[in-house]
Amino acid sequence: MELSKNYIPANTEDKWYKHWLEKNYFISNPDERPSYTVVIPPPNVTGVLHMGHTLNETVQDILIRKARMSGFNTCWVPGSDHASIATEAKVVDMLKHEKGIDKNNLSREEFLKYAFEWKEKYGNIIYSQIAKLGCSVDWSRTTFTMDDHYYKAVIKVFIDLYNKGLIYRGARMINWDPAAKTALSDEEVEHKDVTGKLYYIKYEIASSNGSPNAPGALNHIVIATQRPETIMGDTAVCANPGDERYAYLNGQSVLVPLINKAVPVIFDDYVDKDFGTGILKITPAHDINDYNIGLKHNLPVVDTLNSDGTMSEAAQIYVGEERFAVRKKIVEELREKGLLVKEEEYTTRIGYSQRTNVVVEPKISTQWFLRMKEFAQPALKEVTSGNISIHPGDKFNATYKYWLENVKDWCISRQLWWGQQIPAWYDEEGKFVVAENEAEAQKLFNDQYSIVNTRLKQDEDVFDTWFSAWLWPIEVFNGITSPGNADIKYYYPTSVLVTGQDIIFFWVARMIMAGMEYMGEKPFSDVYFTGMVRDKMGRKMSKQLGNSPDLLELIKEYGADAVRFGIMISSPAGNDLLFDESSLEQGKHFNNKLWNALKLIKMWAAKTGQDDNGHSLEETSRANTKSGTTTGSFAIAWFQNRLNEVQLEVEKLIKEFRLSEGLKTIYSLIWDDYCSWLLEWIKPEYGKSVSKEVYDAAVYFFEEILQILHPYMPFITEEIYHQLKDRDDDLIVKQFEETPLPNEEMLQLGSKLKDIITSIRDARNKNNIKPKETLRLYIETTEVSSYDSLQQILSKQINAESIKFNTTPADGAITIVVGKEKLFIETNIEIDLKSQKEKLLKDLDYLKGFLNTVDKKLSNDKFVQNAKPEVIELERKKKSDAQEKITMIEQSLLAIN
RNA sequence: GGGAGCAUAGCUCAGUUGGUUUAGAGCAUCUGCCUUACAAGCAGAGGGUCCGCGGUUCGAACCCGUGUGCUCCCACCA
Numbered sequence: 001m002e003l004s005k006n007y008i009p010a011n012t013e014d015k016w017y018k019h020w021l022e023k024n025y026f027i028s029n030p031d032e033r034p035s036y037t038v039v040i041p042p043p044n045v046t047g048v049l050h051m052g053h054t055l056n057e058t059v060q061d062i063l064i065r066k067a068r069m070s071g072f073n074t075c076w077v078p079g080s081d082h083a084s085i086a087t088e089a090k091v092v093d094m095l096k097h098e099k100g101i102d103k104n105n106l107s108r109e110e111f112l113k114y115a116f117e118w119k120e121k122y123g124n125i126i127y128s129q130i131a132k133l134g135c136s137v138d139w140s141r142t143t144f145t146m147d148d149h150y151y152k153a154v155i156k157v158f159i160d161l162y163n164k165g166l167i168y169r170g171a172r173m174i175n176w177d178p179a180a181k182t183a184l185s186d187e188e189v190e191h192k193d194v195t196g197k198l199y200y201i202k203y204e205i206a207s208s209n210g211s212p213n214a215p216g217a218l219n220h221i222v223i224a225t226q227r228p229e230t231i232m233g234d235t236a237v238c239a240n241p242g243d244e245r246y247a248y249l250n251g252q253s254v255l256v257p258l259i260n261k262a263v264p265v266i267f268d269d270y271v272d273k274d275f276g277t278g279i280l281k282i283t284p285a286h287d288i289n290d291y292n293i294g295l296k297h298n299l300p301v302v303d304t305l306n307s308d309g310t311m312s313e314a315a316q317i318y319v320g321e322e323r324f325a326v327r328k329k330i331v332e333e334l335r336e337k338g339l340l341v342k343e344e345e346y347t348t349r350i351g352y353s354q355r356t357n358v359v360v361e362p363k364i365s366t367q368w369f370l371r372m373k374e375f376a377q378p379a380l381k382e383v384t385s386g387n388i389s390i391h392p393g394d395k396f397n398a399t400y401k402y403w404l405e406n407v408k409d410w411c412i413s414r415q416l417w418w419g420q421q422i423p424a425w426y427d428e429e430g431k432f433v434v435a436e437n438e439a440e441a442q443k444l445f446n447d448q449y450s451i452v453n454t455r456l457k458q459d460e461d462v463f464d465t466w467f468s469a470w471l472w473p474i475e476v477f478n479g480i481t482s483p484g485n486a487d488i489k490y491y492y493p494t495s496v497l498v499t500g501q502d503i504i505f506f507w508v509a510r511m512i513m514a515g516m517e518y519m520g521e522k523p524f525s526d527v528y529f530t531g532m533v534r535d536k537m538g539r540k541m542s543k544q545l546g547n548s549p550d551l552l553e554l555i556k557e558y559g560a561d562a563v564r565f566g567i568m569i570s571s572p573a574g575n576d577l578l579f580d581e582s583s584l585e586q587g588k589h590f591n592n593k594l595w596n597a598l599k600l601i602k603m604w605a606a607k608t609g610q611d612d613n614g615h616s617l618e619e620t621s622r623a624n625t626k627s628g629t630t631t632g633s634f635a636i637a638w639f640q641n642r643l644n645e646v647q648l649e650v651e652k653l654i655k656e657f658r659l660s661e662g663l664k665t666i667y668s669l670i671w672d673d674y675c676s677w678l679l680e681w682i683k684p685e686y687g688k689s690v691s692k693e694v695y696d697a698a699v700y701f702f703e704e705i706l707q708i709l710h711p712y713m714p715f716i717t718e719e720i721y722h723q724l725k726d727r728d729d730d731l732i733v734k735q736f737e738e739t740p741l742p743n744e745e746m747l748q749l750g751s752k753l754k755d756i757i758t759s760i761r762d763a764r765n766k767n768n769i770k771p772k773e774t775l776r777l778y779i780e781t782t783e784v785s786s787y788d789s790l791q792q793i794l795s796k797q798i799n800a801e802s803i804k805f806n807t808t809p810a811d812g813a814i815t816i817v818v819g820k821e822k823l824f825i826e827t828n829i830e831i832d833l834k835s836q837k838e839k840l841l842k843d844l845d846y847l848k849g850f851l852n853t854v855d856k857k858l859s860n861d862k863f864v865q866n867a868k869p870e871v872i873e874l875e876r877k878k879k880s881d882a883q884e885k886i887t888m889i890e891q892s893l894l895a896i897n
Numbered sequence: 898g899g900g901a902g903c904a905u906a907g908c909u910c911a912g913u914u915g916g917u918u919u920a921g922a923g924c925a926u927c928u929g930c931c932u933u934a935c936a937a938g939c940a941g942a943g944g945g946u947c948c949g950c951g952g953u954u955c956g957a958a959c960c961c962g963u964g965u966g967c968u969c970c971c972a973c974c975a
Binding site: 005224225227270276288289290291292362395402406501532536570577583586588590591592595596601603656658664667675676679683758761764772846852857864865868870871877878881 | 899900901903908909928929939942969971972974
């Protein structure tokens, strides 16, 4: 079949993915081989995959494919996360805008029906994207965090932890999201720097107890606040007890402006005398500090906000209006009434809901909490002991440690419908039990409260999505719902977790906790953190900026392999990566390079007559004959060693999770060593053909480099593997064999050959000698025999009509020094020696400078005394080498003049 | 306020116990090539005060201190 001019990904990608599926290569079952297991960080079913996912999935697929080709029983579990709040927000939004439905008018069941439809739709899009990218996941194990068994697992764990006394229910100050109308955990709040205003407001002194004002005292005080809309919730004002300016207020009250409510003046060390006016309004319902001071001083709590962020009845004024609108109105009213003393610009950090991006309100609310201290110790030890390795560790070990040492209780309840409903049952008086179902609950009511057959109502709330996600590496193998089953025993602990550094606390730390609690063992051995994908200007990808490309579009334009290449070539572990489509372009070019190498080899196959009839060839390439030995054999022997060198290096790099460097190494092996050197070296002259031996070697090496590249670029490698030969086996499962150490001498000989060729080509360029112009090469060397195997290649690559050793040419030849050898190039055309003289002078300059630094070292007594002998030996050698070269160049210069 | 990380070519980055040269790669740039696999290519070249300063050392891009500039995480000062 005729090969297309360029590689066309669309022709191969779906075909091979389908083939791999049909052959069940992705499916894993426990057997006697060692397992290599990865659980996918389940994408949220909130939408489609973005570039961050692309990077993550690619990394995982590379690791999995590499392991699959290295003798492991690989299992990559795909799935998705219901993402409670994030998805619910999306569904609510969709209902409102697309169907004109208000969530408040739906029953829980009706809403969940829509939510499941949403999940079905987006879950499937996500899965198809994962497939398009080539990910070799075991689809038979696809798990969703609200699957029946998974749902049960979450409930079971909650009940278990409750019975262990690790879960409690109570009123605490929590973060409230007024848009989603739910509590949030501390980790779901993002703090951003915001320039706001500090308003200085007058509070009249009420003088309620009739005591006279102190001398010089005013009839009002001034208090600074950023949130004037909260003043109606004030239940005291507070000064530092050591602050003499306010001592006179002891026992007095002040009036809250606008509503003229009298509140006491109290004193507490918490107040900083030097900030603002040194006096603080206390609003226990809406600030965590105020709440704590309130507790200490027994202050009442006046909650002036409704759950949706509007003012409540308790606020007395502006009831039902939105909080930020009210802020403006209150400032205006204060100004009109002369109660606003001044405003100043002020930068502060404000908490935003990670999911709805609205300003979070501190609010007192009854929620479920999980005690975390008990979990922190074992989870910390796994990492500090090195039992779990984090990559890159220098960056994250400290962060991990800090969080665990300062961990706070986890608010696990959410006022949402999308998620696992909390299995707590309440009677009409508010007594409750925790039970799997209502029947069980009735029984417990009987046992605990001696109440029989009362009307029970299940808790309306659901769990934080992370309260299900933390069980992921266990329950994808049903480890909670059927402990000790064959899968969990075989696959747990998993090998590596690949995820974003932004969820180290949300998820990574908590999975380790759950693993220790429920399996008594870590959930994974390594954690590989990828950085954030930004655009090439370093900005975060976002819909608003329009800089977040569509994965399927990219695959359509460049092909999945090129997308994988592009994202991997620029992604050092743990650092943010700047995504630039030009790297995908590079990937596309790389595909094409491979494709063209294939075309070349197919052409040879046709010429050698090996394609159909298996004829051996009659003619051999010029590079292939020399006195009975095949010198194609040098090219072949050299490449074999170079290949071994790269194989070992890539092996090491992947083991260290330095995937980007691994790809660069492979890229260079293929483009430079295989295509630019090897294929050119063994390429026959026009009209001639290659020997069977050389042809076979070229094919064999092609297969080898395809194998190394396969984990990174699975589609094109599989395609070419099959284009090279008709075969029944597939590259995806081709096993790597043990790699022998490369022969250093051979590698050096190859480098020497390359250097000579490059130097001569440079000289051709500089002296304007056309490639077609033949030249006569003279080599001054002490190692003539080393050229035995190089000569044929050399003369072909530089188009030499003759090569002579240790014979001096006539005047007018170009002189080049390569290593410790002197080359003379003689041609039939007139040469202007100026440029080569310049080159020699430049080389001379460099060498003299270099010699100088070496000399300085060697003439330093301290160096000679202290340095290691081998270092000194090396310096001596550098010195003599440099001297030798200098002499050679000086002689050459003399000859020119 | 506390902590972490980073700063090397125009850009993105390597540089793994301090000594293989006066520091490397890819991309970009420049020069020459429509050479029969590949112009999405080939051949070649140029390009750096390793952020500043000080120190340790025979020797520093690398270790220490300090300054500057970025980035991120954590934290309850209105």
